[in-house]
Amino acid sequence: MDDLVSLRCKHCGAPLDRKDVESDSPYVTCSSCGTTQQRVDAKAYMEQMMGQIQSWISKAIPGGFSMSQTENVDSIARFNIFNNNIRPRIETEYTEYKFAANSLLANPLIVLPFTVDKSAVPTHKSSSAFEFNARAKSVEPLAVDEASKTIVTSAVEMGSAYALLINNAKLIQEDTPGRYALMANNFKEAASSFSKIKGYAPIGERFEALAQVAEGCDKLMSGNAMESSQHFINGRDRLAAVKDKISTDLNLGLMFNAVSTEATQAKMLADMAAFVYKSGGDAMKTLDVIHRIFSFNYPTTGKWGYLLGNKDRFNEVFENISAIMEARNGGAMRITAGSGQYLVPFWDVDLRYSFQTGSIFGKKSVEVTEDLLVPADFVIDQQCLSDPASALTDIFSIRPEKSILAGITGKETSISGGEGIGRLSEASMNSPGARKIVLPLSTKREAEKVVNDYLAVRTSSDNKLKLSKPYIKNLIYIPCDVDGSLRAPSGFGALVPKRIPRTSASQLIVI
């Protein structure tokens, strides 16, 4: 057992690096969890672990077999000892750890700088998984045939990989300095372990990719956007490849959503880093923008909770931010004409409805198509959530009577007032230039919900008004000005969403 390791982290159970083991310092730092401890404590922990392993072996092999005698025992005897005494115990534990590791793998295991994710909750402590790894390693000399060797290798590598990922699950729960360097180490080692377990090769590739992303984050945090960019690009491309591979794999399909989330994060980071170094921008400032998006307290209960409390929504948010970064890096986005210096995102929504008009004997049905515009950062405005009419161009407000259909004379071609909005929504692909871009923070589904909520309120008393489902076309950017608060261009006429003027400049999340 000499080659096990000579020191173990008393906090997480990880083997300590050779350089720490060999140094003269009374303190050692774990490269897996980052804890600094006294050398004597790490030594004491290791001795305790070895004692436990020895007593486990004694229980498994009656008759007082000592591992140090293995070399003197012939291979038939070793084969029998392994298969009769060791194998059932190792296999039971292996199954348990494999199951727990698989459920951890179903969570995204990387987070953006300055953000945390508490959703991955491992079943075990890393010290238990490292102990299992050490136990399995201690019986390696007893595995003489291929089948036994496969079992031991799988157990050794699964124990180690799982333990390392438990440490990473902890590191993404807390925003501590230096965490990305630790995560990159853990991902690299976990990747190498998974690549040795049959059927887990794509998982190994996933963690190689995440090691790249973590390394990129480490570089970006230290201000090196250019170097970080290459890591993000590698991570992004590898994650995309893993995603393709596992989409058809029944066993690994359960981590598909997690990998998708990781892939979108890597893509956004790649776009962000490119933006920062191409524009000579400030990495910290850009990261702070991301921080603001994630640290915002979106409601997780109430009628918006099921949408805003769902983390998958950030995939779409990342994609939209990536598209902005691409536009910033020389691309284009849908922008309408205008001179404002702030490009404000709006969801462009098609609404069709029909209503009956005419006298009792000459009724006819009138069909109307309207454009509605929804400021795409409405989700950070509590008032928009409770009063949907303030989150969009309130086209039915021109008929403030109790019923929209009340008082119809028979000549109407429309009972809403959005005619002018159509022109505003005529956006074409353009470069944002030097203008500031306000980030879209809502998803299509959320835009659809706010429109539906609005229609439910406005048209509740008009059961003869036939509405079709609102169709959310896309995001467009309308140039606005800022004068203390946001100012909509004159094209909105009387239909300026209330969200716009009540947005103070300091609330805007811009890039």
Ligand SMILES: [Zn+2]
């Ligand atoms: Zn540790």
